[in-house]
Amino acid sequence: MQSGKAVKLCILLWFLFWIPYLSGKDSLAEIYGCFGGWKACAECHDTETKGWQKTRHAVAFESLKKSGQQDLPDCIQCHVVGYDKYGGFLDHELTPELAGVQCENCHGPDKEHIQNPDDGKIIAVPEMELCRKCHTAIQDPGFDYAEKVKFSHGD
Numbered sequence: 001m002q003s004g005k006a007v008k009l010c011i012l013l014w015f016l017f018w019i020p021y022l023s024g025k026d027s028l029a030e031i032y033g034c035f036g037g038w039k040a041c042a043e044c045h046d047t048e049t050k051g052w053q054k055t056r057h058a059v060a061f062e063s064l065k066k067s068g069q070q071d072l073p074d075c076i077q078c079h080v081v082g083y084d085k086y087g088g089f090l091d092h093e094l095t096p097e098l099a100g101v102q103c104e105n106c107h108g109p110d111k112e113h114i115q116n117p118d119d120g121k122i123i124a125v126p127e128m129e130l131c132r133k134c135h136t137a138i139q140d141p142g143f144d145y146a147e148k149v150k151f152s153h154g155d
Ligand code: HEC
Pocket: 036, 037, 038, 040, 041, 042, 043, 044, 045, 103, 104, 107, 110, 111, 113, 114, 117, 118, 122, 123, 124
């Protein structure tokens, strides 16, 4: 009897193991989190994605690597997507797709939008306060929202 139960349990676990692969999703963030990562947006917003890729935001994590500070929470928080949030960046090995400042830093966690673009939950135009979470008075004293926001998707 006992071994019968164990066999059933093993079969169940075996199926559960394959769910992420069978679902066709290729990143941990896509499977478990509320953040999709920029690749999930690229499918439908090619122009904005190509523009964003030319910005400093896209390489914000590379900047940390250059000085070997990519593992310091004090630095990571402003250089990745969703640090310290459910389904957000954990580290470069586990969630490489959430490295850098991306679409969802400005437009919000968008898993729901990806599943249903018409649900109206996306942040259409990020306001100054949102930028100021990272472009703080200490970090970026001369930050000029009106001037800088024009470069959100490149020039
Ligand atoms: C399956 C296709 C699809 C995906 C994937 C998708 N979008 Fe959209 N998105 C749309 C469509 C369609 C609209 C227009 C919806 C509307 O106007 O009601 C839209 C509109 C938007 C808007 C403008 C909203 C407004 O009110 O003007 C933003 C910003 C946006 N998407 C950002 C994103 C981001 C960021 C991602 C990735 C996290 C993403 N989208 C992924 C299809 C998609």
